[in-house]
Amino acid sequence: MTRLCPLFSGSSGNSYYIGSAQSGILIDVGRSAKQIENALKENDLDIKSVKAIFITHEHIDHVQGLRVLASRHKIKVFSSVGTIEALEEKELINSKVDIAPIDSKGITAAGMNIVPFRISHDCREGYGYVVESENGRRTAFATDTGYLSSEIKNALSGCDTVVLESNHDVGMLQCGAYPYILKKRILSDIGHLSNETAAAQAAELVRSGTTRILLAHLSRENNMPDLALQTSLCTLHQNGMKKNIDFMLTVAPVANSSGSILY
Numbered sequence: 001m002t003r004l005c006p007l008f009s010g011s012s013g014n015s016y017y018i019g020s021a022q023s024g025i026l027i028d029v030g031r032s033a034k035q036i037e038n039a040l041k042e043n044d045l046d047i048k049s050v051k052a053i054f055i056t057h058e059h060i061d062h063v064q065g066l067r068v069l070a071s072r073h074k075i076k077v078f079s080s081v082g083t084i085e086a087l088e089e090k091e092l093i094n095s096k097v098d099i100a101p102i103d104s105k106g107i108t109a110a111g112m113n114i115v116p117f118r119i120s121h122d123c124r125e126g127y128g129y130v131v132e133s134e135n136g137r138r139t140a141f142a143t144d145t146g147y148l149s150s151e152i153k154n155a156l157s158g159c160d161t162v163v164l165e166s167n168h169d170v171g172m173l174q175c176g177a178y179p180y181i182l183k184k185r186i187l188s189d190i191g192h193l194s195n196e197t198a199a200a201q202a203a204e205l206v207r208s209g210t211t212r213i214l215l216a217h218l219s220r221e222n223n224m225p226d227l228a229l230q231t232s233l234c235t236l237h238q239n240g241m242k243k244n245i246d247f248m249l250t251v252a253p254v255a256n257s258s259g260s261i262l263y
Contacts, residue, residue, distance in 0.1 A: 003020065019112065023111060024045075057144060078102040112133050143217040172222045172227075
């Protein structure tokens with residue numbers, strides 16, 4: 001049975017396991033190798049079950065544990081050409097890391113088909129991913145993007161489950177302590193999705209057949225889990241959609257030690 005287990009989510013690090021108890025993949029490894037190993041164990045998952053790692057982009061909250069984890073356990077890594085180049089330039093990987101590019105056709109790993117799509121972020125060549133399990137269920141990972149392009153929306157449409165960025169509340173960000181240049185970057189087309197944008201997209205997703213949405217990558221300084229959740233819930237209810245009937249909506253934990261899974 002395929003499971004989606006968020007290990008870490010947020011500005012302090014991001015990582016998700018998807019697959020069966022015996023075979024799966026990691027999307028990003030944004031905490032130390034030891035923290036990733038411990039999180040897997042706490043969620044009744046064995047590091048030996050991880051057959052591949054897929055990296056969205058080179059920012060440290062997505063790759064902190066990559067070099068050690070991949071080389072220590074000899075796990076194959078996949079990402080875009082641009083991200084691989086950036087990782088090499090920043091010396092975030094070395095010759096011990098077995099890494100290869102993935103193109104738009106995607107690949108098969110751990111018995112699942114993984115297809116990338118482009119995101120809009122201030123990185124070299126960022127990717128989101130759609131993972132299709134053996135039973136045909138499709139799960140999309142869409143975080144770290146400043147806006148939802150037609151390519152992103154097409155990739156997400158019809159997916160059973162979507163991990164969707166709900167990074168910040170615009171009011172909290174604008175009134176917060178961040179310097180102007182950082183606020184401008186977050187609000188730009190190469191920044192992050194707001195609660196309001198995520199909420200509008202959540203309604204589109206449910207219309208397209210999505211039944212499970214996991215709000216992710218929340219800012220520690222400019223958001224709150226309840227605020228992100230209620231913003232999306234309000235929009236979904238305004239569109240006549242009922243929680244636990246038309247959809248399931250949850251917020252990814254900063255660190256998951258409870259064995260919580262989305263399905």
